[in-house]
Amino acid sequence: MSASSGSGVSTELQVAAKVVELVRELAGRAAEAEVNVRHRALALTRFANSAIHQNVAEATTGVRLRLHLDGRTAAGSTTVTSVDGLRSLVERTLAAARVTPPDPGWAGLTLPAALHISAGHPGSGEHSGLAFGFDEATARATPAERAERVRAFVDAAGGLETAGYCRTEYVSAAFANTAGQAVEGRTAEAAMDGIARNNGADGVARLAAARLADLDGAALGARAAAKARAAAAPIELPPGEYEVVLEPTAVADLLQNFSVFGFNGKSYTEKQSFAELGKEQFDPSVTIVDDPLGSRGEPAPGLPFDDEGTPARSLVLVREGVTKAVTHDRTSAAEAGAESTGHAAATSRSWGAFPAHLRMEAGPPVTGTPGEPAAVVESARPFLAHMRRGLLVTDLWYTRVLDPKTLVVTGLTRNGVWLVEDGEITRPVGNLRFTQSYPQALGPGRVLGIGAESVLLPDSWGGAHYASPALHLASWNFTGNASG
Incomplete structure (x- = not known):
């Protein structure tokens, strides 16, 4: 898993150090530069019509250089990691910097700092992050191992048509800058997402994990099939405000939008942003943490540093309903008079720094469905007994922000909605359109219950993960059915 071959530059950290050396050689000591090197190996096993139809893998090493010289900033990238390729990258970036407009917002470089070591993740040195959330078996998973989980998913669906994927990903990364910061880390992740179809009704099951061994294809397939069978022959309901129970798959969409549009420091x-620091904007039962390192000791699929070399750490964004923090890179931190929270990314100067490993803390223990593995326990089910009339919602999709300041979002339900009356599921319901302020839905007094388990779910945008419990909410604004 080396960064290059035949060049004498082998590891990601060595590549980063070589670029820094070339910057000093070609631009002198006045230049400020930061280098990100990331080797990414992604393997994907896809299935449709209950059979594997695609098994693909790719491995690439990318180098990104950001350089500040004479008050001007430019960036460049390459996948050619030979010495000649790296020299060309530096030369091109220098040439771009000389004709780029002045950059008054440049916030300088990250100074040398050791990585944070969270509980359960022993470090191997001051600058090493090689032990953070990393499972070697997942990084080296074979197509046969992914296929085993696909077979188990398909078999557990009991003859229903199935489709989806099982993926594994390995990332080895390094960062170095001309201020002397030099860090490295690696991480691995596995995910499975599948549907089962029954006469036009879909049931879904998805899960992400730091270990492929934690993905139980049979449990996921059985869950998807049970939901598909229960969703057949839906009725239509009129629009209006309904009490709802959102399953973790739906809550993940709330966290994603909170991340990008709410807790974004820019x-x-x-x-x-809706965020007002120090204000009780959520129900007291709500606590939201960005946790790339797994502060509780469990592996987490995050790197221990950001794209500016700032060490990553656990950050409480909402504690017991009170908004406590937003996330920053160095640029937005300088504008806000704050410090970087370790959330810089390749696009954060343009789009802002946002948390990519959100976890909504689970509620008190409740009884799940007997016999189901903990990873896919139906933590929404216990709330149904307390509903006089409301809806159980599996998934939200095609969501679009109408007003970022209040985070009013419109979208559709998906993969199963059911009417609940007097504590019992009575009928499946056709998909509904909604228009709802997400913070308002979780506001003081509006959260009636939080599930006892936060389930780690993959993000369709890539690179982010959301640990979501089920939510029992007082109301949700549905504005029509899926066709209107």
């Missing part, structure tokens, strides 16, 4: 500084 949006906050520009007053385009």
Whole structure:
């Protein structure tokens, strides 16, 4: 898993150090530079019509250089990691910097700092992050191992048509800058997402994990099939405000939108976010943490540093209903008079830094469905007994933000909605369109219950993970059915 071959530059950290050396050689000591090197190996096993139809894998090493010289900033990238390729990258980036407009917002470089070591993740040195959330077996998973989980999913669906994927990903990364910061880390992740179809009704099951061994294809297939069978022959309901129970798969969409549009430090500084620090904006039962390192000791599929070399750490965004923090890179932190929270990314200067490993803390223990593995326990089910009339919602999709300041979102339900009356599921319901302020839905007094388990789910945007419990909410604004 080396960064290159035949060049004498082998590891990601060595590549980063070589680029720094070349910057000093070609631009002198006045230049400020930071280098990100990332080797990514992604393997995907896809299935449709209950059979594997695609098994693909790719491995690439990318080098990104950001350089600041004479008040001007430019960036460049390459996948050619030979010495000649790296020299060309530096030369091109220098040439771009000389003709780029001045950059008054440049916030400088990250100074040398050791990585944070969370409980359960022993470090191997001051600058090493090689032990963070990393499972060697997942990094080296074979097509046969992914196929085993696909077979188990298909078999457990009991003859229903199935489709989906099982993927594994390995990332080895390094960062170095001309201020002396040099860090490295690696991580591995596995995910499975599948549907079962029954006469036009779909049931879904998905799960992400730091270990492929934690993905139980049979449990996921059985869950998807049970939901598909229960969703057949849906009725239509009129629009209106309904009490709802959102399953973890639906809650993940709330966390994603909170992340990108709410806790984004750039949006906050520009007053385009709903976030008001120190204010009770959520129900007291709500606590939301960004946790790339797994502060509780469990592996987490995150790197221990960001794209500016700032060490990653656990950050409480909401504690018992009170908004406590937003996330920053160095640029937005300087504008806000704050410090970087370790959330810089390749696009954060343009789009803002946002948390990519959100976890909504689970509620008190409740009884799940007997016999189901903990990873896919139906933590929504216990709330149904307390509903006089409401809806159980599996999934939200095609969501679009109408007003970022209040985070009013419109979208559709998907993969199963059911009417609940007097504590019992009575009928499946056709998909509904909604328009709802997400923070308002979780506001003080509006959260009636939080599931006892936060389930780690993959993000369709890539690179982010959301640990979501089920939510029992007082109301949700449905504006029509899926066709209107």
